[in-house]
Amino acid sequence: MNKVILMGRLTRDPEVRYSTGDNPLAIARYSLAVDRRQARNNNGDEQTADFINCVAFGRTAEFAEKYLRKGTKIAVTGRIQTGSYTNKDGVKVYTTEVVVEEHEFAESRNASGGNDGGFQGGYSGGNSAPAPSGAGDGFMNIPDGIDEELPFN
16 A cells, blocks of 8 residues: 655745646645654754755646635645656666645644645625634634533533
8 A cells, every 4th residue: 555644844935847738737845844753972852954845736726726825734645656757968867756635724824823825715704794713723612601502512
């Protein structure tokens, strides 16, 4: 089974191109910085990052073009794909990238700390009234004494 699950931040805005032909296909390429912990010299954990190249196709690529920006934290599922080509100097170059099947936001726009990434729209759930401000955790405060009105226990 070839299945990859990653969580990280985009190192740059996605580069999106469209194939030529009767049915153009969107192709998005981006790189994810994925945190890695490793012990060094018995000094505890030192955090480093791996930089993983990702490629998305079709609607997934269109989503990346519309909503993903440098610094956005996302979760990606996909598969590893390897390949090779010979460059202009005649040297064989080996490639490894993740072919993205799904990607989704891994933090709210507020939690991103103004890194200019993330979803720019909002879902109001059909309610035009502004949501009450909470503790900044993205959840609405529920007033006391309305337990009987909630659809769950």
